[in-house]
Amino acid sequence: MQIIQNTQAYSDLISGILLFILIQCTFIVIIFLKGYQTQNEAYTRELTKEQLKNLKMYTDQLEHDQIKLRGFERNYKGTINHLRSIAQSRDFEAMNHSLITLEDYSNSYFDNISMQLFKDLNNVSNPYLKSLLISKLTIINQNNINCHFECRDVVNDISINIFDLIRLLGISFDNALEATKYQPHGEIRVAIIQEQQQLSFIINNTTTDKTDVSEMMQEGFTTKKHHSGLGLVNIQDIKKKYPNLFVQYRKNEQWFNLNIVIIK
Secondary structure (H helix, E strand, O other): OHHHHHHOOHHHHHHHHHHHHHHHHHHHHHHHHHHHHHHHHHHHHHHHHHHHHHHHHHHHHHHHHHHHHHHHHHHHHHHHHHHHHHHHHOOHHHHHHHHHHHHHHHHHHHHHOOHHHHOOHHHEOOHHHHHHHHHHHHHHHHOOOEEEEEOOOOEOOOOOOHHHHHHHHHHHHHHHHHHHOOOOOOEEEEEEEEOOOEEEEEEEEEOOOOOOHHHHOOOOOOOOOOHHHOOHHHHHHHHOOOOOEEEEEEEOOOEEEEEEEEEO
8 A cells, every 4th residue: 555655556556456356256256157057957966866766666656557457457357257157147146246346346446556646647748847746646645645636738838947846846745745644534636737828736635734824824833743834934935036926825624725826
């Protein structure tokens, strides 16, 4: 500073300071972009790893169903032959009894087979979204929770960041699973509806919790006894990032209803 005062080099000092600030700002921006890219790549790797795990889970389930199907086919052919012999003997009472038994056996098999749960997944084209649905629906099925999934339209246009959507739906599925896991007759209903101007995700689950929705959305509501509100605060945080994202909750004595709407 003494040299600058003696040489009256104030303009050089100001230029030097500005250049230093410019270099620092550029350096900070580069670090931020590099960190964001690294974080994004790490998250993508995690999702890819999760996809592979879910795909293996899906193929294992398909293989298990295929084995069950072959066993069912053998038993079915044997039952048909038995019915044919009864028909030849004209024992109509025994035939009626055998038909009822066959119908109950068939219904119990087709009601439990997991392919009924996954039948609309071919309409979900995004691999990350499909992977999440495979994972969550499989876990629900493994917990013996009655679940109905429906996606009648092809879903290919998502107007928010897919990673935020995966996190949003993951929290919602976990809430529904925790709420129904210990119910004697718990049920989860999931629907994806693609319309011209909006995409809707509807996740409904039965509930025995008497807690009000406004209380469940308060920060800190994470008690293990009432997990149905877990993550609602995080859902609201994601919602604040997108003006075209709407999240609606409704609750009565039997059902907790969650409706996520993305406007195009």
